Structures are given as structure tokens and as C-alpha cells.
Amino acid sequence: MSLRPDAIIDATMKGNISRFINHSCDPNSETQKWTVDGELRIGFFSRKNIKQGEELTFDYQYQRYG
Numbered sequence: 001m002s003l004r005p006d007a008i009i010d011a012t013m014k015g016n017i018s019r020f021i022n023h024s025c026d027p028n029s030e031t032q033k034w035t036v037d038g039e040l041r042i043g044f045f046s047r048k049n050i051k052q053g054e055e056l057t058f059d060y061q062y063q064r065y066g
């Protein structure tokens, strides 16, 4: 995932639990870029009601932030 033109997020070796979110063309969540206390963050936000135990998905389409 591209964070800025000169930076990407690669969770191959390290990352939080979001590294396990799979792709869907009809996803139930999306990524948003926020600046929090001056630092760039990416969060996952629901796009529809998600039932307990339902798999989270988002669209892996190439996104550039910044």
C-alpha cells in the first residue's frame, strides 16, 4: 500500500492485525488517510454493517496517499 510517493507500507515482516485483511471487489471496509498529532496514519473504516464474526475485507486497488 502506498503511503506517499516515496513510501509504502509492506507488512511482509511486521505489522498489526490489519495485515490479515483480505481483498474484495465488494468490500465491507475501506482505508482512509488521517493525520493524527502531525503523523500520517491509515485507518480501516466500515462501509456497511458488519456482523460479529464476519470477515473484514477492503479493495486492494492501488492507492496513493499524499
Ligand SMILES: C[S@@+](CC[C@H](N)C(=O)[O-])C[C@H]1O[C@@H](n2cnc3c(N)ncnc32)[C@H](O)[C@@H]1O
Pocket: 019, 020, 021, 022, 023, 024
Ligand atoms: C495482506 S495479505 C492478507 C492476509 C493473508 N490472506 C494471510 O492469510 O496472511 C495479502 C495476501 O492475501 C491473499 N489474498 C488476499 N485477498 C485474497 C482474495 N480475495 N483471494 C485470494 N487470496 C487473497 C493474497 O495472497 C495476498 O497477497
